[in-house]
Amino acid sequence: MTSLRRALWALAAAGFVFGLAVVALIVTSDTPEYPAAWAAGGLAVGWSFIGVGLFAWGRRPDNRVGMLMTATGFAWLVAGCGLSDLPLVFTLGQGVGTLFFAVAVHLLLAFPSGQLESRADRCIVTGAYIVTAVAGLALWLFSDPRSLGCDDCPDNVLLVYDNETLVNAISTVINLIGAALITGVVVVLIRRWRRATPSQRRFLVPVYAAGIAVGIMLIATVALQVGGLDDPVLEAAWIAAMVPLGLVPYVFLGTLIRARMIQSRAVSELVARLSGTPRPGELRDALASALGDESLELAYWVPEQDRFVDAQGRPVELPEQGTGRAVTKVRREGSYVAAIVHDPVLDEQHGHVEAVCSAASLALENERLEAELRAKVEELRESRQRMLRVGLEERRRLERDLHDGAQQRLVSMALSMRLARARLRDQPEAAERLLDGASEELDAALDELRELARGIHPAVLSDRGLDTALEALAHRTPLPVDLESTPGRRLPEAVELAAYFVVSEALTNVVKYADATHATVNVASENGRVVVQVADDGVGGADPERGTGLRGLADRLAVLEGRLEIDSPPGRGTTVTARIPCG
Amino acid sequence: MRVVVADDSVLLREGVVRLLEESGFDVVAQAGDADDLLRKVNAHKPDVAVVDIRMPPTNTDDGLRAALQIRATHPDTGVLVLSQYVEEGYALELVGDAAGGVGYLLKDRVADVERFVDSVKRVGEGGSALDPEVVAQLVGRARREDPLAELTPREREVLELMAEGRSNQAIAEQLVITERAVEKHVTSIFGKLDLAPAPEDHRRVLAVLTFLRA
Numbered sequence: 001m002t003s004l005r006r007a008l009w010a011l012a013a014a015g016f017v018f019g020l021a022v023v024a025l026i027v028t029s030d031t032p033e034y035p036a037a038w039a040a041g042g043l044a045v046g047w048s049f050i051g052v053g054l055f056a057w058g059r060r061p062d063n064r065v066g067m068l069m070t071a072t073g074f075a076w077l078v079a080g081c082g083l084s085d086l087p088l089v090f091t092l093g094q095g096v097g098t099l100f101f102a103v104a105v106h107l108l109l110a111f112p113s114g115q116l117e118s119r120a121d122r123c124i125v126t127g128a129y130i131v132t133a134v135a136g137l138a139l140w141l142f143s144d145p146r147s148l149g150c151d152d153c154p155d156n157v158l159l160v161y162d163n164e165t166l167v168n169a170i171s172t173v174i175n176l177i178g179a180a181l182i183t184g185v186v187v188v189l190i191r192r193w194r195r196a197t198p199s200q201r202r203f204l205v206p207v208y209a210a211g212i213a214v215g216i217m218l219i220a221t222v223a224l225q226v227g228g229l230d231d232p233v234l235e236a237a238w239i240a241a242m243v244p245l246g247l248v249p250y251v252f253l254g255t256l257i258r259a260r261m262i263q264s265r266a267v268s269e270l271v272a273r274l275s276g277t278p279r280p281g282e283l284r285d286a287l288a289s290a291l292g293d294e295s296l297e298l299a300y301w302v303p304e305q306d307r308f309v310d311a312q313g314r315p316v317e318l319p320e321q322g323t324g325r326a327v328t329k330v331r332r333e334g335s336y337v338a339a340i341v342h343d344p345v346l347d348e349q350h351g352h353v354e355a356v357c358s359a360a361s362l363a364l365e366n367e368r369l370e371a372e373l374r375a376k377v378e379e380l381r382e383s384r385q386r387m388l389r390v391g392l393e394e395r396r397r398l399e400r401d402l403h404d405g406a407q408q409r410l411v412s413m414a415l416s417m418r419l420a421r422a423r424l425r426d427q428p429e430a431a432e433r434l435l436d437g438a439s440e441e442l443d444a445a446l447d448e449l450r451e452l453a454r455g456i457h458p459a460v461l462s463d464r465g466l467d468t469a470l471e472a473l474a475h476r477t478p479l480p481v482d483l484e485s486t487p488g489r490r491l492p493e494a495v496e497l498a499a500y501f502v503v504s505e506a507l508t509n510v511v512k513y514a515d516a517t518h519a520t521v522n523v524a525s526e527n528g529r530v531v532v533q534v535a536d537d538g539v540g541g542a543d544p545e546r547g548t549g550l551r552g553l554a555d556r557l558a559v560l561e562g563r564l565e566i567d568s569p570p571g572r573g574t575t576v577t578a579r580i581p582c583g
Numbered sequence: 584m585r586v587v588v589a590d591d592s593v594l595l596r597e598g599v600v601r602l603l604e605e606s607g608f609d610v611v612a613q614a615g616d617a618d619d620l621l622r623k624v625n626a627h628k629p630d631v632a633v634v635d636i637r638m639p640p641t642n643t644d645d646g647l648r649a650a651l652q653i654r655a656t657h658p659d660t661g662v663l664v665l666s667q668y669v670e671e672g673y674a675l676e677l678v679g680d681a682a683g684g685v686g687y688l689l690k691d692r693v694a695d696v697e698r699f700v701d702s703v704k705r706v707g708e709g710g711s712a713l714d715p716e717v718v719a720q721l722v723g724r725a726r727r728e729d730p731l732a733e734l735t736p737r738e739r740e741v742l743e744l745m746a747e748g749r750s751n752q753a754i755a756e757q758l759v760i761t762e763r764a765v766e767k768h769v770t771s772i773f774g775k776l777d778l779a780p781a782p783e784d785h786r787r788v789l790a791v792l793t794f795l796r797a
Binding site: 439442443446450453454459460462463464468471472475476477478479480481518 | 637643644667668669671673691694720721724725
């Protein structure tokens, strides 16, 4: 037996004994007109709340509803002590017994999650506790039940100073606050009903039933107070009001049991529906009806892209906590399969959601594979378009570089040569100067062409491979570059080229933006892929979306199913990592 | 001086041949690919082979490989490699651990006939000729602790010309100073870089290159 179970049994025993004690107190008391009815009704209500509460507590220890229900039962029994004619017990029962209403309101507003979800809920419940405990006790400091018309009542042991005016004033304040709190509860409950989905409403029915029962009880109490504690008719009304109240725990219990039955039927229906090949969208519908949440949405995990996508393969942002939507992630064999985005009320039916998820996990995995395929196709399509655009831009840039650079120089050279030819005989010195100028232009044009060619495809890369090309690249960079590791062997040409451009672009960025003192380059081939890493000790804060350079790199890599990661915390350098699958 | 010229571009090859012949060289054979080159060098044992780096059969660095083979098998034949690109790695590989009878120039340098001819002659005579671009890259490398920073601008110029394989006399002419001044600079550079003095030009090149590539 767990310690919780032991504690629950102890509470059950305490409740049992306490109930019997209260019955004995009431039956032997002179105060009530109908002691037997009081005793029977009181015991039924108290034990119902305690028994059902302990049962619920044992089944769902993490949910506070069971505990609150048990507390309501005990508070009720304490209130029952108020019917005793022993002065001490009477005073305790009358003074503290009103706590019952506060606990009951707490239970009402916390069902079914056990948590007070909104600020308004918390305010109302806190107010109820303060009014019933503090103000209730304060009232009993100044009121003598006999001067209030209860001739049979025993002494008030708390009484310090009998003052009817003061008692009336305090009562009025308490009643006003009480009325405000009740109005608050009614408003909260109505608002909740309005906003509730059909599946949530299923859980609100017992709350309303209980609310009405407690309301009747409260009206009876106030009426008793206003009408005088002795009126037999009102006392009878009070006893009658205990009947609906006694039924409340069973309504709660019935709801839970019905929900469980509906759930197990839903799971078997789901299994039957998924036994065939589900049509597109059918899985979602099946899960929506199994969980009773029409608003349910599905997202599928794509491990390579490290994100969830919808059935069409488009990226999906999962809702954060507190946005009115909840997320349950489905795992299968240790890895994510899908995420179910649903009504937060389903969090209360944790076991049910889990059962539905495991019943549907194979179907989810099938749909996940399809969604993953679509996501890949989608990404490829996008990256192909970007490649096309990048390619066009690159060609335009090349055209511009050629036109503004080498071509201009060659034109000017041609001009100089013509001029020199014309002056060859008459002004040989001028001709010489022109030819000198022309050959300078020629040198510059050749330099520019060489640089352009290197940018398009570095010859040393195809000649000697990545190691030599990276060495040359590191030496050309106007910043100390530690080439810590290189693959040491030839890799497929496309992989070498991609790795080379990652390093080249990353080093260019380091020089341009990072304000670093040095950079390190690591290229390792491991587990069938090449990992390229360029790190610097610069200012960090690089934005992967900035500029076309990194984006273009990511696209270049995407074609090879490679990925680019940029880690650039402000002030702590930048690390660019590319992972390229490699046979 | 007997020369073999290897280049798969007939136009360029003819150009280089004509230029060399006009400058008094004896071009004994021409080759269009690396294998052809090796055969002709074997047959003619020339003083110097002028080799384009990019040649058939694979059109990558076949010329460089052939050049390395010639250097290994025909120590008396100097090799001058012409390249479309400045790749210091290639130049250093070509030099290896002996800077005598070896050269690496950008292809466009042939346009500067006088200097090109001088380079061919130097390589043929067992000296060395490194392209100023290659030297500039070696000198310009970003270093953590750069001893080159201690050199004066003039010493830097002298260092670069030394690395190209120029003699003191050539350096003096280029910088328009006396040979004596060049010698003083050289001593100072070797002191600052903590290098052992090397009397011959090509040994000096090797010492400087070894320092620069470290």
